[in-house]
Amino acid sequence: MYNLIGAGLIVIGAGIGLGQIGGKAMEGIARQPEATGKIQTAMIIIAALLEGLAFGALFLGK
Amino acid sequence: MKIAKKSIKFLTIVVIVLFSATIFASGTDKKHDDQNDGQRVNTKEEVDAYILHHIKDSHDFSLYSYTNDAGERKHLGFPLPVILWSSKGLVAFMSSEFHHNDDGHVIVEKNGAKFAKIHSKIYELDVDAAVVSFDETHHATNAHKVLDFSITKSVVGILLIGFLLLFWFSGLAKQYKTKKVPTGFARVLEPLVIYVRDEIARPNIGDKHYRRFTGYLLTVFFFIWVLNLAGLTPLGFNVTGQLAVTACLAIFTLVIYSVSGTKGYWMHMIWMPGVPVLIRPVLAIIELAGALLIKPFSLLVRLFANISAGHIVVMSLIAIMFTLKESLGVVGATGLSLVLSFFITLIEVLVAFLQAYIFTMLSALFIGMAVEDHAEAH
Numbered sequence: 001m002y003n004l005i006g007a008g009l010i011v012i013g014a015g016i017g018l019g020q021i022g023g024k025a026m027e028g029i030a031r032q033p034e035a036t037g038k039i040q041t042a043m044i045i046i047a048a049l050l051e052g053l054a055f056g057a058l059f060l061g062k
Numbered sequence: 063m064k065i066a067k068k069s070i071k072f073l074t075i076v077v078i079v080l081f082s083a084t085i086f087a088s089g090t091d092k093k094h095d096d097q098n099d100g101q102r103v104n105t106k107e108e109v110d111a112y113i114l115h116h117i118k119d120s121h122d123f124s125l126y127s128y129t130n131d132a133g134e135r136k137h138l139g140f141p142l143p144v145i146l147w148s149s150k151g152l153v154a155f156m157s158s159e160f161h162h163n164d165d166g167h168v169i170v171e172k173n174g175a176k177f178a179k180i181h182s183k184i185y186e187l188d189v190d191a192a193v194v195s196f197d198e199t200h201h202a203t204n205a206h207k208v209l210d211f212s213i214t215k216s217v218v219g220i221l222l223i224g225f226l227l228l229f230w231f232s233g234l235a236k237q238y239k240t241k242k243v244p245t246g247f248a249r250v251l252e253p254l255v256i257y258v259r260d261e262i263a264r265p266n267i268g269d270k271h272y273r274r275f276t277g278y279l280l281t282v283f284f285f286i287w288v289l290n291l292a293g294l295t296p297l298g299f300n301v302t303g304q305l306a307v308t309a310c311l312a313i314f315t316l317v318i319y320s321v322s323g324t325k326g327y328w329m330h331m332i333w334m335p336g337v338p339v340l341i342r343p344v345l346a347i348i349e350l351a352g353a354l355l356i357k358p359f360s361l362l363v364r365l366f367a368n369i370s371a372g373h374i375v376v377m378s379l380i381a382i383m384f385t386l387k388e389s390l391g392v393v394g395a396t397g398l399s400l401v402l403s404f405f406i407t408l409i410e411v412l413v414a415f416l417q418a419y420i421f422t423m424l425s426a427l428f429i430g431m432a433v434e435d436h437a438e439a440h
Contacts, residue, residue, distance in 0.1 A: 041265075044419075051368075055367035058367065
């Protein structure tokens, strides 16, 4: 029961984090469209790291 | 222009074939449920059991199964060899000897040892036992697991895709001996190879060292991508959704970046310059745990969880046509499930590429961190 709540909390946190990453990347691209490629690569790496954390939590909390 | 048109046509045909095949698979599932409907089975439980069974590795390759009018269960597929290291030495037989039984009732006797299959795992019975007995939690009390080297479904998938990749890329490599621009299917592969080299390997590892690691990155990229796509066909592979497979791939990356790490990389991890001496051991523990445990763990869990979750979602959406049949009617439930599973399968095609890309990208990043030349002053 508690592990499910914990996993849910971590997924909420990861969702907020992913929103931040995506939103900031959008802002960055809007400001500097010529840096789109670099921003996207960095965004995907950070999103992947965060996703790994969230999946790890789901995996352990299941 | 003409060539571009041709390859677009080719890709369209590939996509159509893949999806019609998936729809064919869901069609057979529906048939199977219709026949069970009269016996008032618990559809939800059966769907859960079916999905769990699909996610796990299995000892035989079954394409689909149904119950005929006489009430017999028929399986379409073929058996695979079972190779075990038991107390009586090496034992090999075909998995058809278990007759698709999965709860330990069929016992196979070979070389004086008795084997039973329980939940896709093979157990060896104790010497004096004739049947498997279970305790309340459904664990076998008079049998133990054996070392299993069987050619399971996942192993078949790996071998199949391995030979396919070998065939494709040796064909591509051969073409460069006679001409500058490859023709045929190799023309589709060439831009992908260049993409991995120029967009993943070179920027992350650096111009000086990237050549050494491009081979590994290409292998891992195409292995994961093609196996992910194979998982979306009705053959029902779930190879990249097996923890053992993803753990193995992550360990390859771990070994490669650990072995090729420069002196500076290890020094910065174990005894970093420019940090107060008392803090160094604390940071060393964190850095070592990060490099040796957390990096490979995140690689293996990400791939495993994404692919398994994708399979579960696709199969649950296909199962809507049974679970919602009573409330929406046959046509409504089937239509809803068809539309949803079609779009989620499209997304899964994207995820198949994205996961291969992320695995390769992070491997390249970790290798790049290990081989880069550190500036001495900090």
